Amino acid sequence: MKKKIIAAFxxxxxxxxxxxxVTVFAADAGTDEKVEMADASDVDGTTIxxxxxxxxxxxxxxDTLVKKFNDENEYGITVDAQxxxxxxxxxxxxxxxxxxxxxxxxxxxxxIGTRFxxxxxxxxxxxxxxxxxxxxxxxxxxxxxxxxxxxxxxYSMPFNSSxxxxxxxxxxxxxxxxxxxxxxxxxxxxxxxDLLDKGGAGEVMSLGIYGWFFEQFIGKQGxxxxxxxxxxKEAATxxxxxxxxxxxxxxxxxxxxxxxxxxxxVGKGGDAGLADFSAGKSAITLGSTASLKQILQDxxxxxxxxxxxxxxxxxxxxxxxxxxxxxxxxLNNNDPKKLRATWEFxxxxxxxxxxxxWNAQTGxxxxxxxxxxxxxxxxxxxKYPQFQTAxxxxxxxxxxxxxxxxxxxxxxxxxxESEIESMLNGKEDVDTAVKNMADSINKSIEEYNLVNE
Numbered sequence: 001m002k003k004k005i006i007a008a009f010x011x012x013x014x015x016x017x018x019x020x021x022v023t024v025f026a027a028d029a030g031t032d033e034k035v036e037m038a039d040a041s042d043v044d045g046t047t048i049x050x051x052x053x054x055x056x057x058x059x060x061x062x063d064t065l066v067k068k069f070n071d072e073n074e075y076g077i078t079v080d081a082q083x084x085x086x087x088x089x090x091x092x093x094x095x096x097x098x099x100x101x102x103x104x105x106x107x108x109x110x111x112i113g114t115r116f117x118x119x120x121x122x123x124x125x126x127x128x129x130x131x132x133x134x135x136x137x138x139x140x141x142x143x144x145x146x147x148x149x150x151x152x153x154x155y156s157m158p159f160n161s162s163x164x165x166x167x168x169x170x171x172x173x174x175x176x177x178x179x180x181x182x183x184x185x186x187x188x189x190x191x192x193x194d195l196l197d198k199g200g201a202g203e204v205m206s207l208g209i210y211g212w213f214f215e216q217f218i219g220k221q222g223x224x225x226x227x228x229x230x231x232x233k234e235a236a237t238x239x240x241x242x243x244x245x246x247x248x249x250x251x252x253x254x255x256x257x258x259x260x261x262x263x264x265x266v267g268k269g270g271d272a273g274l275a276d277f278s279a280g281k282s283a284i285t286l287g288s289t290a291s292l293k294q295i296l297q298d299x300x301x302x303x304x305x306x307x308x309x310x311x312x313x314x315x316x317x318x319x320x321x322x323x324x325x326x327x328x329x330x331l332n333n334n335d336p337k338k339l340r341a342t343w344e345f346x347x348x349x350x351x352x353x354x355x356x357x358w359n360a361q362t363g364x365x366x367x368x369x370x371x372x373x374x375x376x377x378x379x380x381x382x383k384y385p386q387f388q389t390a391x392x393x394x395x396x397x398x399x400x401x402x403x404x405x406x407x408x409x410x411x412x413x414x415x416x417e418s419e420i421e422s423m424l425n426g427k428e429d430v431d432t433a434v435k436n437m438a439d440s441i442n443k444s445i446e447e448y449n450l451v452n453e
Contacts, residue, residue, distance in 0.1 A: 035124055036336035037132055037343065044076030046341040048105040051084045051094070053326065054160070059083055061361035069348045077341040087113070087326065088410065098122055103331050105342045108159065110326045112409035114148060115231060117329055118155055119407065119452060124330045127153040129343045139368050140350070146399040147323050150232055156327035157346050160364040162290040163321045163397075164216055164270075165390055166311055170304040172199035172283045184312040185253040188284060192262035195283045204262035206282035207254070208272030209420050211413025212324055213286055215403060218246040220312040222319035225404035236406055237445060242438035249313050251423060251430045258424050265424050268417045274298075286310065288324060289390035290363040296384065307389040309396075321393060322403030325364060356380075363387070365394065407452075408444040415440045 054062045066081040084090035087110040097103040098120075109117055117123055126148075130137055137145065137154065144158040168181065176199030182188045192204040207213075218225050223246040226236035241247040257263035266273045270288060277285035278298035287295065292307070299305055310321050328349070330342050348354060355366040356374035371377055372391075381387055406412055416437055423433040 035128075035332055035334065035339065037129065038336040038340040040075055040340055040344060043337045043341045043344070046076070046337045047078040047080060048338050048341045048345065050079050050081045050106045050108075050345070051090055051104040052081060052108040053084060053087050053090045053110075054108070055083060058160070058362050061358060064361075065349060065354055065358070068354075069345060073344065073348065075341070075344055077344060079345055091116075094122075103333065105331055105333060105335075105338050106345065107329050107331060108326045109156070109329050111147060111324055111403075112406070112413065114156070114327070115235070115405040115407045115409070118150065118405075119235075122331055123155070124332045124339060125153055125155045126157045126328075126330065126346070127155070129330065129339075129346075130154065133343065135347070139370065141365065141367055141369055141394070143394055143397060143399055143402070144323055144365065144367055146402045148327050150405070156329045157350060158323075158367045159326060159328045159349060160290075160358075160362065161323045161325040161327075161367060162288045162364055163323055163390055163394055164213060164286055164310045165289055165393060166308045167277060167285050167287060167291075167295060168306045168308060169199075169201070169277070169280065169283045170306040172201050172303070173306070175199045181306070181308045182311065183309065184315045184317065185257060186312075186314045188311065189253075189257055189260065189262060192257070192260060196262075199283055201281070201283040203264060203266075203276055203282035205257065205284040206266045206273030206276035207257075207263045207286060208266060208270055208274075209268040209417050209424070210270045210272070211416045212270060214247075214250060214413075214416050214420070216310055216321050217250045217313060219322055219401040219403060220310065220319040221246050221249060221317045222401065226406055230403065231405040231407075232402075235449065236404070237449065238442045239412075239438050239445075242434050247434045247437060248430055251420065251433055253313050254420065255423060255430060265421070268421060289365070289387065290325070292384060292386055292390075293363045296386075305386060307386040309389065309393045320397030320401035322397075322401055323365075323394075365390070406445070407448045408441065411444050412441045415444075 052062055062081060066079050070078055084093055091109060091113055094103055094107055144161045145154055148154055148156045148158060172195055176194040178191050178194060182191060188205055195201040195204050215225055218241055223244045224230045224240045227238050227240045228234045228236050266276060273285040274287055274291060276282040278295055280302055296305060328346055350367050352368050352370040352374050355368045355371035356377040358364060359366040360376050360380040366377060419433040419437045422428050423430060
């Protein structure tokens with residue numbers, strides 16, 4: 001059996017407790033370890049630690065929810081919420097803490113950390129608590145749960161989920177006489193000159209060089225990023241985007257827009273293209289649904305902001321988007337009371353009331369279906385009708401395009417971004433960029449798999 005990544009981080013095995021309650025199973029770390037979860041009536045006075053990566057207004061929303069839970073929960077549970085910095089910082093701190101067995105009880109981890117967390121052996125899968133508590137998983141948005149579900153087991157709980165969408169300047173489109181919004185990079189190329197000549201755009205598209213966008217462009221083609229069913233049937237051993245043509249299609253279309261002067265280099269990262277759009281310079285940008293409120297605030301009525309589905313490469317492509325954001329992971333600290341307290345807090349966070357509030361404050365999707373029945377949610381969509389685009393796109397995307405799981409995704413994204421930047425700056429051609437991406441990522445996968453055999 002494959003050794004888990006704990007071999008690399010020196011995590012020690014945990015023993016089971018003996019308190020009464022229900023039995024759940026930790027993620028397989030090479031043993032059939034049983035973990036006890038206490039009854040809810042036995043957790044009075046229990047304090048759990050929650051590590052998160054939400055700063056700014058998102059952090060304020062987290063703090064409000066935590067305070068509400070602490071003030072109102074009937075079990076005597078106290079949650080100590082601690083901001084741990086950006087996603088990478090939080091995960092690195094978790095790795096260090098686990099070496100000394102001093103981790104949190106609940107931790108927020110970004111979606112590309114999913115494969116690592118499953119391999120770590122540090123967690124209790126949410127599915128085990130769901131089963132033990134007979135929780136109705138139909139309450140959770142299917143396409144959100146699908147990302148974190150492997151072999152019919154939900155490993156973590158979706159919490160702050162988003163998809164990327166296309167933002168466009170309706171005023172520029174109207175001036176250019178464009179009535180049909182393009183659904184592909186190919187289509188954007190066809191209207192680019194009109195947006196410059198007639199629409200008054202300084203740039204057609206401010207497209208940030210971002211690994212998440214690259215992944216989404218693969219899904220929109222209906223193709224896979226990695227082998228072994230995108231790393232979902234079993235752990236990926238190599239990327240697939242070089243052999244199935246997905247990467248070449250993306251880079252060819254991107255370079256074509258750049259060569260025409262329609263998509264200049266605006267920098268790396270998901271927010272790199274937002275400033276030019278909000279300033280009224282570019283006619284189109286791509287960004288997370290969670291950026292909607294910030295964009296509207298920055299635009300401040302200077303022009304009307306339109307939203308559309310994330311573009312395909314060619315209009316004939318048939319695929320879908322997958323989610324970004326992060327989820328909640330329960331850590332196996334061998335404490336039945338803390339595990340139950342963690343589960344009760346998770347249920348509170350994904351309740352319709354909490355999720356409607358979270359959505360209204362942050363712009364992330366409500367994880368729970370019934371949150372859309374809450375008046376707070378309805379009021380928010382009425383105030384920001386552009387958000388309906390994100391909801392429709394999520395529901396229109398099949399779980400077949402849920403996205404890849406990769407052990408070395410953070411490194412892979414950095415590689416993809418560097419190679420795209422080099423290509424756009426004329427330092428290498430499309431084929432070379434694709435080969436460099438594949439070779440570098442495959443080497444990282446191979447090294448990871450060798451350590452964790």
